[in-house]
Amino acid sequence: MKIADISMRDAFFDALYDIARQDDRVMLLTGDFGAPSLDKFRTDLSRQYINAGVAEQNMVTIAAGLALSGKIVYIYSIAPFVTLRCFEQIKLDLCCMKLHVTAVGVGAGYSYSTSGPTHHATEDAAVMRILPGMTVYNPSDNIMVAAFAGMSYRDPGPKYIRLDREKFPLRYEEKHDFSDGLALLKRGKDMTIIASGMMVHQAFKVTEELLKHSIDAAIVDLYRLSPVNDNLLLQVMGKNKPVVTLAEDLVAGGIGSIVAEVMADNGCQSRLKRLGTENQYVFQYASRECLHSHLGLDVASITTGILRWLQ
Amino acid sequence: MTIGDQIIPFSPVPDTELSAIAKQLRRDIVTMISTAGSGHPGGSLSAVEIITALYFKIMRHCPSEPGWIERDRFILSKGHAAPALYAALAESGYFPVSELATLRKLGSRLQGHADRTATPGVEMSSGSLGQGLSFGVGTALAAGLNNKKYRVYVLIGGGECNEGQVWEAAMSAYHFKLDNMVAFIDHNELQLDGTNHDIMNIEPLGEKWSAFGWHTIEIDGHNFNEILSSLEEAKNIKGQPTAIVAHTIKGKGISYMENKVEFHGKAPNPEETKKALQELA
CATH class of the missing domain: 3.40.50.970 (Thiamin diphosphate (ThDP)-binding fold, Pyr/PP domains)
Known part of the structure; x- marks a missing residue:
């Protein structure tokens, strides 16, 4: 196979x-x-x-x-x-x-x-x-x-x-060098979405929706959460572009925190919105899509949330 | 020592010398904890005969080559008894005895709990209880996988047997039939805040180890004859690990420390130190 x-x-x-x-x-x-x-x-x-x-x-x-x-x-x-x-x-x-x-x-x-x-x-x-x-x-x-x-x-x-337990489309070529710790998967001039794991794939769907609203978002795959490649992360985020982090994880401590730490330590003034699970345990026993809807992490909710935040 | 590339293991001392070595280790323990101003004398002193027998009589090891691959392994799971281990390592030649005076000092290799990345001869960094037996299981499994003949000795505190991981490890050592492994339980019947009986009753301790599938021997943990004969017995046990429940006295050898829970984690003051060293003269 x-x-x-x-x-x-x-x-x-x-x-x-x-x-x-x-x-x-x-x-x-x-x-x-x-x-x-x-x-x-x-x-x-x-x-x-x-x-x-x-x-x-x-x-x-x-x-x-x-x-x-x-x-x-x-x-x-x-x-x-x-x-x-x-x-x-x-x-x-x-x-x-x-x-x-x-x-x-x-x-x-x-x-x-x-x-x-x-x-x-x-x-x-x-x-x-x-x-x-x-x-x-x-x-x-x-x-x-x-x-x-x-x-x-x-x-x-x-x-x-x-x-993850799911299968996802391939985003990388065979023999890609993963020693960088992160990759800019899609360029975008208006903002940057930094995601990890399955949310990278969600980010691609979100960027398609954002484009309908004339927002051109970049996608960064932060696949190594520690140690973080600070320099490259700052470089791919671009200067003064709004940044959204996207994860299923609890917001506290997750990739939103990682990006916030890198920004704070380096005097980066970009706007930052951290999306993920807000301070709660999820007692819904349902499909992942249902959980995403419940948590506001489905494509439509993320898109709406980003558009509202950008205004 | 080594001659060329050849490892010459530590020469076991005659049985008649073990008591004198134990007494020296006790002097080292009291002196270093007193000099440091903090430490755990009670549980270090209760383990002295066990550690003396292993380092000076039973184990194949080479102080000048701590990483010798064929060496028998001693794993101090009750990490707060590090002074007893340091004394044995120094007196058997891993590092100078004078270095014992640096216990718990800034920059010293001899910290309050042993650090294998710093101290020659320390097999495992320990200090949080309950983990050494699992480490011993991994080490003993590796002996079989690597076709090595070394044996693995783990020292666990009686109070440490409160920890659930001890019993996870006990179950697995039996499951994997690790007959190259011995667990000593330094059963001094006291733990930090009182007696085992009052804090968390671990009895019947020997029966528990037996029930977990271990060949279990109960001994007087201060009697060299019993320690040595139990270790000989363990060598002949096939298909299961051996637990030696060693009945000991916390603070053994120093009258005012014996069976006193307050000396679990308190250094003797100068006057007490003087008295202790007189008793150990």
């Missing part, structure tokens, strides 16, 4: 499988979590695969012990479970000891839309990005996901890769 036709999870684990076949130091630990793309790992590379059971804290610290014994370790579960549940273990056992362990979380934002706040990942990126030494990737397409498998293998240090 083509890479565009598979899930982010399968794109990641297919790429990781190819790496692990070449290097038996690569270990994959899951928190009692399976997937068809993991099956070949557990059958073909059984000595490199461990199901650590429903015990994420233990899994993180086991990963630390393996990493200090020469292994390159990946730990995998649903996004909040592999981050928030074991946050202190990630801080102390991965970041303080600067270990080559990558946490892979599936279910970015409202991927698990019908599962409630237990499974929604709306704070994970915000808390992971503040950890010293932690690299946080929030991919928007499968080309990027496969590249992150390789980058996380090659680059030492702790990392968090946050995968």
Whole structure:
């Protein structure tokens, strides 16, 4: 199957499988979590695969012990479970000891839309990005996901890769260099939308709507949330153009905060509007589209909100 | 030591010397905590015989090559007992004994809780309780995967057994059949704010470890014969990890500290230090 036709999870684990076949130091630990793309790992590379059971804290610290014994370790579960549940273990056992362990979380934002706040990942990126030494990737397409498998293998240090459950159109060419941390995907003279993950795709729909109102918006994909490439971000935002950040995550701490921090630290005077989930948990059990409508994150609401804000 | 590329492991001392070494470690612990003006004497002193037996008798290790890949691993999960570990590392040759006087000083490699990125011989940075056993599981799993014969020793506090992660790790060590792994539980029956019994009852502790699938031995944690024979027994256990519930006395060796919860995290004053060193002479 083509890479565009598979899930982010399968794109990641297919790429990781190819790496692990070449290097038996690569270990994959899951928190009692399976997937068809993991099956070949557990059958073909059984000595490199461990199901650590429903015990994420233990899994993180086991990963630390393996990493200090020469292994390159990946730990995998649903996004909040592999981050928030074991946050202190990630801080102390991965970041303080600067270990080559990558946490892979599936279910970015409202991927698990019908599962409630237990499974929604709306704070994970915000808390992971503040950890010293932690690299946080929030991919928007499968080309990027496969590249992150390789980058996380090659680059030492702790990392968090946050995968969506949906399939998205490809936005990047094969062999794109993702070391910049962000990309200007669409130019626009009137304003800039900075988005990440699935919201990059929402941003394309929003810009089409804005164009009907003669607003030409640029789109920036901020796919590495930490460390942020400040200089490039300031450069692509342009001078004095209004900036809107777009994420499903809680507004506090998320990409809106990242952009606000970069602007404040660099004396950037542009207007900034941060769109995302306002200070609440979502107890609606519905499709992602329904949740977006409920939260004002559907294309129409975002477009209306931006137009009103620009006036 | 090393000769050329060859690693010469630390030579185990005769059993008859262990008590004297333990006494020296206690002097080091009291002196360094007193000099620092803060630290955790009680839980450091209760673990002295266990740590002495491991570093001076049981473990294959090489102080001049802390990263020797074949070394047995000691993981101090109860990180506040770092002074006991530092004393053993210094006295066995990882760094000069004189460096112990820098405990908790700005710029020192010997901080209040051990930092593996700074201190030679420290396997794991610890200080937040409950995590060392999981780290030991990863280290012991790696031995099997890397075809290494090293053994893994983890020291856990009795109060630390309040932490849920200890039991996640206990479950997994049994599940993975890690017979290259030993957990010592320094069961001094006191924790920061009182007795285990009053704060959070962990009994029956030995039965809990047994129920989690561990080969469990209960010993007097200050008796070298019992420590050494339990470790010999552990080496012969196949297919399951061994838990050694070591009944100990918090503050052991210093009359006014023994079984006193207030010396969990308080340094002795100069007068108390003098008295302690007289008792340890």
